[in-house]
Amino acid sequence: MANILEYLDWRGDIPFSVDGFNSVDNLILAMIAYTDFEGVLDEGEILGITDASEKYFQLHTEDEVMKRNTFFKMAPFVLKKAAETKRFGNIILENYVNIVDPECDEQFSAISYKRPDGTIYVAFRGTDNTLVGWREDFNLSFMSETAGQKRAVEYVNEHFLGIDNKLVFCGHSKGGNFAVYAAAFCDEKIRKRIRVVYSNDGPGFREEILEKEGYKEILPKIVSIIPEESIVGVLLSNEYKNQIIKSSAKFVTQHDPMTWQVYGKDFVNADKMSANSRIIDRTMMKWLSTMSDEDRRAFTDSLFSSIDSTGVRTLNEISEGGIKIISDIIKSFKEMEPEKQQEFSELVKRLIKIGNDIIIGDVKKKIIPKNNLIKKHN
Numbered sequence: 471m472a473n474i475l476e477y478l479d480w481r482g483d484i485p486f487s488v489d490g491f492n493s494v495d496n497l498i499l500a501m502i503a504y505t506d507f508e509g510v511l512d513e514g515e516i517l518g519i520t521d522a523s524e525k526y527f528q529l530h531t532e533d534e535v536m537k538r539n540t541f542f543k544m545a546p547f548v549l550k551k552a553a554e555t556k557r558f559g560n561i562i563l564e565n566y567v568n569i570v571d572p573e574c575d576e577q578f579s580a581i582s583y584k585r586p587d588g589t590i591y592v593a594f595r596g597t598d599n600t601l602v603g604w605r606e607d608f609n610l611s612f613m614s615e616t617a618g619q620k621r622a623v624e625y626v627n628e629h630f631l632g633i634d635n636k637l638v639f640c641g642h643s644k645g646g647n648f649a650v651y652a653a654a655f656c657d658e659k660i661r662k663r664i665r666v667v668y669s670n671d672g673p674g675f676r677e678e679i680l681e682k683e684g685y686k687e688i689l690p691k692i693v694s695i696i697p698e699e700s701i702v703g704v705l706l707s708n709e710y711k712n713q714i715i716k717s718s719a720k721f722v723t724q725h726d727p728m729t730w731q732v733y734g735k736d737f738v739n740a741d742k743m744s745a746n747s748r749i750i751d752r753t754m755m756k757w758l759s760t761m762s763d764e765d766r767r768a769f770t771d772s773l774f775s776s777i778d779s780t781g782v783r784t785l786n787e788i789s790e791g792g793i794k795i796i797s798d799i800i801k802s803f804k805e806m807e808p809e810k811q812q813e814f815s816e817l818v819k820r821l822i823k824i825g826n827d828i829i830i831g832d833v834k835k836k837i838i839p840k841n842n843l844i845k846k847h848n
Contacts, residue, residue, distance in 0.1 A: 471718060471731040471738060474498050475544075475551055481735060482555030486585065491638065492735050493695060493713070496591075496668040498558070500642040501727050502549045503581050503593035504542035511566040511581075519561045519583075523553035541726040542596075560586055565629050568595075569621065570602055576617035577603030578648070580625050589636045594622060594652070596643030596672075601783055605774045607644055610673060610706060611758060612766035618644070622652035630660050639667040642727055643702055646672020650692060654684035661688060669694045671725055674708035697724035698740035704751035706758075714740045721746060749832070753825040760820060765813075772814040776802040 472480070477494050486495075510525045511517050517525070526546055535546050552558040565582040579595035597603040609616045630637060637660065641649040646669030653667045667688060679685055694710035696703035697717040702725055715737040719729035731738040743751075758766070779802040780795055791798075803811065 471716070471733070473718070473728055473730060473732060474501065474548060475728075477732045477735075478548075478551045478555055478557075482551075482557050485556050487587075489735065491589075491591075493668065493693060493737060494732055494735060495557075496638075496640045496693075497642070497670055497695070497727050497730065498548060498552055499583055499591050499593045500596075500640045500645060500668070500670050501542070501545050502552065503579065503595045503641070503645065504545035505549050506568070507563075507566050507581070508568065511563055513567065515566070516562055516564045519549070519553045519563055520559060522563050523550045526550075541723075541728070544728050565592075565625075567625060571617070572602050574617040575602060575605050575609055576621065577606055578618040578621040578625075580622065580648075582629065584635075589638065590630070591638045591640065592626065592630075592649070592652075594639070594641035594645035594648035596641060596645035601774065601777060603644070605770065607673070608766075608770040608773070610644075610647065611676070612763040612770070614676065614678065618648060619651045622648040623655050626652045626656040626660060630663075631657050635663070637664045639664060640670070641668070641672060642670040643672060643725065646670050646694075646703075647675070650685075650688065651675070651679075653688045653691070654679075654682065664688070664691060667692045669703075669710070670727065671696045671700055671703040673702055674706035674710075677707050680707055680709060695730075695737065696743075697730060698742070699724045699744040699747045701725065701747065701750055704743070704747055705754060707755075713737070714743060716740050745832075749825070749828055752828050753821070756824050756828070757821045760824075761817065765817065768810070768813055769817050772803070772806065772810055776800075776806070 474494060474497055478498070481489070505526065507522070507526070509529055510522055527550065530546065535543055562584040563581060564584060565580070567581075568579040570577050577597065581593055583591040583593065585591075597607055606616050606618050639649040639653050641647070649667050650669055650672065653661060653664050661684070669692060672694070675685075689709055692710055694703070694708070694712045696712050696714060698714050699717070699721050701722050703712070716731040716739070717724040717729040718731060719726060723729065761769070776799050780791075780798040782791060782795060803814070806814075
């Protein structure tokens with residue numbers, strides 16, 4: 471089945487003036503946002519997508535990009551193919567920002583795409599391979615506003631207040647969360663000009679966010695797209711009506727946008743979420759409900775302090791370090807204060823028990839009705 475690259479082959483010659491922007495186009499822009507434009511697009515610079523693509527591959531070879539051990543390594547290739555099409559070839563890139571600040575647990579990046587008709591698409595990058603980025607994901611569970619969420623609102627207010635352009639927000643993973651958050655809490659004048667907000671397998675929010683007027687106002691404009699075995703998109707709370715779609719991958723690797731199946735100008739829909747995804751959703755929600763914000767913070771601090779102590783700063787470094795890095799992380803954990811060790815262990819045990827109880831309960835529900843039918847038949 472086709473993915474977004476093949477979609478660009480099929481429909482790249484059809485301009486938006488003939489067939490309007492759709493959900494697959496949204497994912498393409500969200501994926502391009504993962505491209506590292508360092509040295510390509512300086513802050514405040516404006517560049518056509520074709521020039522941006524050419525400049526990027528002058529700095530990086532295709533072999534170099536393909537050797538990267540990240541799910542978003544294909545982003546530059548999506549950029550290149552999109553730049554070669556009539557559909558995306560006249561888009562202007564601007565307002566590129568990339569911030570990684572360990573002191574504030576902040577990983578934030580965004581870019582804007584402007585069409586000749588004036589429509590502006592704002593894409594927020596999801597979690598990259600930095601540990602800072604992953605820590606901020608965990609912070610979503612116990613912080614009313616993370617540094618990245620705050621920055622997303624500031625980015626929108628800085629660049630789009632005082633103009634009349636139509637706006638579309640999008641993002642994949644944590645970028646989807648940022649897109650919704652920025653739309654909900656940006657200046658009201660900007661919010662009124664937002665046509666649609668796409669969250670591509672993006673996590674939800676703390677319950678308190680769902681009660682805010684800004685969230686309720688933007689909710690009808692949100693399009694949430696998640697693969698049938700979603701892990702990230704079912705975390706925390708939201709009130710979305712999800713479009714559940716097919717992926718060519720399995721389980722956690724379905725989070726990769728390059729595996730999402732496309733047919734014509736839409737994704738291939740799935741009937742419902744998979745059993746695995748539903749179990750994880752229920753397990754995580756129940757586990758989090760048993761934890762105070764202090765528990766969630768302590769769990770996050772213990773986990774990432776153990777990793778930080780090894781000196782690694784990216785997931786790639788953990789992967790490349792292999793068994794040695796894992797051993798160092800375990801050693802660091804054992805060197806924690808006994809009280810913190812016990813607290814962390816208890817929370818992990820609780821998570822495992824909740825998951826087991828839910829799985830066993832589901833099995834019993836399937837078995838008992840069958841037994842009842844056998845008894846009635848006898």
